[in-house]
Amino acid sequence: MFDNLDARLIRWLDTGGTSLEVVIAEEAHNRLDYYPAIQSALQTRPVDLRGLATRASKCWVLDRWKQMRFTAFVQKGDFAREVIAWLLDDLPEHPADAAHHIDEFIEHAVSAGFHHPDGKPDRPGALTLASLLLTAAYPAQFVDYPSTKKWKQFLTRFGCEMPDLDSYGARLVWVSDFAATWAKQPLFRLLATLHEPLWVISGLCWASDRYRSSD
Numbered sequence: 001m002f003d004n005l006d007a008r009l010i011r012w013l014d015t016g017g018t019s020l021e022v023v024i025a026e027e028a029h030n031r032l033d034y035y036p037a038i039q040s041a042l043q044t045r046p047v048d049l050r051g052l053a054t055r056a057s058k059c060w061v062l063d064r065w066k067q068m069r070f071t072a073f074v075q076k077g078d079f080a081r082e083v084i085a086w087l088l089d090d091l092p093e094h095p096a097d098a099a100h101h102i103d104e105f106i107e108h109a110v111s112a113g114f115h116h117p118d119g120k121p122d123r124p125g126a127l128t129l130a131s132l133l134l135t136a137a138y139p140a141q142f143v144d145y146p147s148t149k150k151w152k153q154f155l156t157r158f159g160c161e162m163p164d165l166d167s168y169g170a171r172l173v174w175v176s177d178f179a180a181t182w183a184k185q186p187l188f189r190l191l192a193t194l195h196e197p198l199w200v201i202s203g204l205c206w207a208s209d210r211y212r213s214s215d
Contacts, residue, residue: 006187008158009204016211023211027060027203028195031144034058035199038136042088047081049074060206061132061144066125072113073129083108087130088137095173102169105130124148127168134172139196142176146206151175154205 013020034055041051053074056062062070073080087105092098106114109126116122124147131145145151148171152162160178165171176198182188183197 005158005160005182006185009187012157012208020207020211024203024207027206027210028200030058030060031199031203032195035136035139035196038132039139042084042133042137045085046078047084049077049081049084052084056132059132061128061146061202063146065122066128069114069122069125070129073109076112079112083112084133087133091134091138095177096170099167099169099173102127102130102134102172103167106168123168127172130169131172134176135198135202139198141180141198142172143179143198143205144202145172145175146209150205150209154208157208 037055038052038059041048041055053070056070057067083105087101090101092101106123106126109129110121110123114122114126114129128145128147131142134142135144148162151171155162155178162171163174165174179198179201183201188197188200
């Protein structure tokens with residue numbers, strides 16, 4: 001399967017040419033510029049919430065509305081620090097347990113600011129936050145997750161399909177496991193020699209969405 005993925009990726013890169021390369025470079029640089037600093041902010045206990053907020057505000061994975069909800073989340077202060085530390089420090093190893101753990105974090109984030117003006121929960125936005133924190137803290141294990149739609153479109157481009165998963169945490173775990181396996185293939189070991197491979201794949205997902213309209 002991954003040989004076919006690599007071949008499709010090479011064709012896409014060849015077809016897109018310089019204009020696609022520019023988009024990919026922009027996405028990759030946004031991650032390389034800010035994710036390491038987010039990683040540093042997440043390593044302290046208590047979490048460096050101010051440093052995290054400063055860097056996260058520059059990350060494209062959090063769009064305008066998610067940024068607003070993240071600001072409300074950060075304003076919870078100690079609660080935000082504690083729930084972030086809990087997400088990262090108590091993450092289970094088993095995929096199903098990790099998915100459940102992420103789903104619990106999403107509910108905490110909803111209660112702390114990730115909801116719409118009418119009070120309805122913004123669980124997709126909270127999942128994006130979880131993915132940003134996890135991929136910064138564990139770059140070999142997780143990708144960032146802007147939306148299910150973006151990831152499904154990206155996978156479809158390369159002839160793959162995400163299974164029908166009801167749990168937000170399960171979707172993030174599945175996509176991350178898929179990306180981690182792909183990143184071990186020879187092509188990605190070559191492409192991402194100097195970068196975190198899963199950050200590169202995350203950037204490709206976003207670049208694919210941006211470039212789709214010009215195909």
